[in-house]
Amino acid sequence: MRRYARPLVAVAMATTVVAGTAGWASENAQQALTGPPPGTASWRADHALGRELPDPGRSTPAEVARFFRGLTEAQQQALVVRHPLVVGNLDGVPVELRYQANTLSLRAGNDPRYAHLTGAAGRHRQILAFDPRGRGQVAEVFGDLRTARHVAVVVPGSDIDAGTFDRTNDVYGTPSGMAKSLYAQTGRGSAVIAWAGYTTPVGVGLDAATGSLAKAGADRLTRFAAGLAADSVPAPAVFCHSYGSVVCGLAASRLRAADLVVLGSPGMRADNVADLHTTARVWAAKDATDWIDDVPNVEVAGLGHGPDPTGPGFGARRVPAHDAHGHTGYFAPGTDSLRTFASIARGEAR
Structure with a gap:
């Protein structure tokens, strides 16, 4: 990738503002959560079905899906009860079983940090992933993935975890809030997934200005999307906010997606759309009042994320966002950006 020669002071500025908070916080450096789900050791040791279970660290989502299709309902339910943390986080497992498993994990854990995920006002939540390790990771579905004709995935940026x-x-800076708003706008026949399935940067520091967490997140996102495909879920439109757009840029060449939409992006670690090597249509939105516009679009010695995806030379299709207001207003009801997002999610935008 071409390196940009703007002064290094611009890169220092990028590290100061890319996460959207003030000050330098290198002590907030994060260790990316990688590898198979919690509980994998006991899963590997389980031979109660008289057959070897698919290895969470080596089996592809397609292989996992084939294995579960070969089980009886009683056998599936036995695995849900014995290994809820594995079943709930294993890409390729049917979504209905993942919902059940994650409900069991959340109730059994009885952790006050995650009380907000067990339900609100008696409403059942469709939790597609729940990993309590570290800061916690979670994915939630709005709508019916089994019958949806159109599916969208929302990938958030910095300072997002199970607690936030x-x-x-x-609200519209959270994965849940963004997904709910998009689902309300897309209407019947759609489903939207709020995916907080990677370790995000916290505060301001090198994590936000480099691609290390994004690389790990890209691996998790591509496997997640492969799991949807293995469960016969339509190829989604993927909406990537802020640092999440760095994740999506690094995942693009491997990511099963119909559309790739970045908003409030500091860059995608690509020079242009062609450099993403994706067959997905690429869209970009940036409001004039978004502080991300102050982030220098540089990449020097691994710092910074490259060109602005809304720039004319990048080649992305532009999403109107003049009334989005700031860094987290793109999914606010009544905005042009949300209406366009819904049109993209429904496959209607051109």
């Missing part, structure tokens, strides 16, 4: 997944302040 659906915080009540800055």
Whole structure:
């Protein structure tokens, strides 16, 4: 990739503002969560079915899906009860079993940090992934994945984890809030997944200005999408906010997606659309009041994320966003950006 020669002071600025908070916080450096789900050791040792279970660290989502299709309902339910953390996080497992398993994990854990995920006002939540390790990772489905004709996935940026997944302040800056709003706009026949399935940067520091966490996140996102495909879910439109667009840029060449939409992006670690090596249509949105516009679009010595995807030379299709207001207003009801996002998610935008 071409390296940009703007002054290094610009890169320092990028590290100061790319996560959207003030100050330098290198002590907040994060260790990416990688590898198979929690509980894998006991899963590997389980021979109660008289057959070897698919190895979470080596089996592809397609292989996992084939294995579960070969089980009886009683056998499937036995695995849900014995290994909820594995079943709930193993890509390729039928979504209905993952919902059941994650409900069991959340209730059994009885961890006050995740009380908000067990339900709100008695409403059943469709939790597609729940990993309590570290800061926690979670994915939630709005709509019916089994019958949806159109599916979207929302990939968030910095400072998102299981605890901030659906915080009540800055709602449209959370994966849950973005997904709910998009689902409400797309209407019947659609489903939207809020995916907080990778370790995001916290605060401001090198994590936010480099691609290490994004690389690990890209691997997890591509496997997640492969799991949807193995379960016969339509290829999704993937919406990538802020640092999430770095994740999507690094995943693009391997990611099963109909559309790739970046918003409030600091860059995708690609020079242009062709450099992404994707067959997905690529869209980009940036509001004039978004602070991300102050981030220098450079990449020097691994710092910074490259060109602005909304720039004329990048080649992405532009999404109108003049009324989005700031860095987290793109999914706000009544905005042009949300209406266009819904049109993209439904496969209607051209």
